[in-house]
Amino acid sequence: MINKIPNYVKNVKGVSRGLNNFVMERRLINELRKRKNHKIKLLEIGCGRGILLLELRKKFSNLDLYGINLNRYHGIKEKKDFIRNAEENKIFLDNKEKSNLPKINFWDVGKKIPYKENFFDLIISNVSFVHVKNKAKALEETSRILKVGGVALISFDAHETKKNLGNKFYNLYKELDKKMKKDYMPRFLIKKEKEFVGTKEFFREVKKEGFDISVRNTDYKDKSQKVRGVQIILKKKREGKLDLRLRYNKSKSEKITKEARGKNPACYGAIDFYELN
Numbered sequence: 270m271i272n273k274i275p276n277y278v279k280n281v282k283g284v285s286r287g288l289n290n291f292v293m294e295r296r297l298i299n300e301l302r303k304r305k306n307h308k309i310k311l312l313e314i315g316c317g318r319g320i321l322l323l324e325l326r327k328k329f330s331n332l333d334l335y336g337i338n339l340n341r342y343h344g345i346k347e348k349k350d351f352i353r354n355a356e357e358n359k360i361f362l363d364n365k366e367k368s369n370l371p372k373i374n375f376w377d378v379g380k381k382i383p384y385k386e387n388f389f390d391l392i393i394s395n396v397s398f399v400h401v402k403n404k405a406k407a408l409e410e411t412s413r414i415l416k417v418g419g420v421a422l423i424s425f426d427a428h429e430t431k432k433n434l435g436n437k438f439y440n441l442y443k444e445l446d447k448k449m450k451k452d453y454m455p456r457f458l459i460k461k462e463k464e465f466v467g468t469k470e471f472f473r474e475v476k477k478e479g480f481d482i483s484v485r486n487t488d489y490k491d492k493s494q495k496v497r498g499v500q501i502i503l504k505k506k507r508e509g510k511l512d513l514r515l516r517y518n519k520s521k522s523e524k525i526t527k528e529a530r531g532k533n534p535a536c537y538g539a540i541d542f543y544e545l546n
């Protein structure tokens with residue numbers, strides 16, 4: 270079952286979202302079914318308290334699970350914290366499952382993901398990419414560590430632009446809405462010389478090079494229409510390095526502050542500004 274409204278809108282304090290609230294749950298289950306007779310290496314980027322990983326541990330014994338988080342958020346410092354989190358969320362692991370817990374590392378995926386090439390069959394991410402500064406670099410790294418034939422399912426939300434969310438790109442969004450008819454992702458502003466390039470159009474070009482990246486809107490919209498769900502699906506179809514040719518411009522990018530967030534709890538994260546070489 271897929272919940273269309275993520276928990277964080279219903280309950281801002283809630284951080285344990287889990288499998289049912291991963292908007293690409295059905296797609297993930299399909300990918301897992303396709304590989305059911307194999308040992309699968311699966312990574313969650315921005316795993317938070319590890320609830321989704323723990324549910325996967327419980328449901329699928331053929332998974333070798335890994336998680337990355339920016340730092341020791343949500344009280345995870347060592348393995349026993351996972352067991353406590355699991356039990357708090359009514360996931361009771363048996364001894365075999367407890368001896369095979371996810372391997373967690375604390376890294377910034379916008380810089381480097383220190384796993385070797387072609388390591389993972391599946392990579393997932395749930396409402397975490399919004400926070401990453403330099404999402405393009407994180408996507409390149411995601412592609413690098415995926416095996417050929419591997420798939421990354423990345424969910425995040427994006428700002429709608431109809432209302433002023435108080436961020437510095439408001440006027441730009443209005444202009445892009447008109448010009449591109451929403452073929453852009455407000456978390457991902459790409460400029461080529463003097464013009465902005467649509468994200469869907471941009472990834473269509475990338476696909477021609479053998480790296481299949483699609484951007485889709487999800488069913489999710491919050492009531493006030495200020496936010497809509499967006500997902501990125503990356504299928505690695507060939508060997509080689511994904512080079513998006515996007516230069517991250519830190520000074521033009523924006524981290525959404527509490528003030529800008531105002532009364533909209535779902536308005537957070539970072540908006541990246543890139544120049545296309």
Ligand SMILES: C[S@@+](CC[C@H](N)C(=O)[O-])C[C@H]1O[C@@H](n2cnc3c(N)ncnc32)[C@H](O)[C@@H]1O
Pocket residue numbers: 284285286287314315316317318337338339340342343376377378379394395396397398400401402
């Ligand atoms: C909103 S929480 C989501 C946690 C979990 N995926 C869930 O659905 O409950 C976002 C998580 O992303 C992590 N995060 C943010 N920026 C990151 C980065 N650059 N690299 C790795 N993790 C990051 C945060 O530490 C946080 O745990």
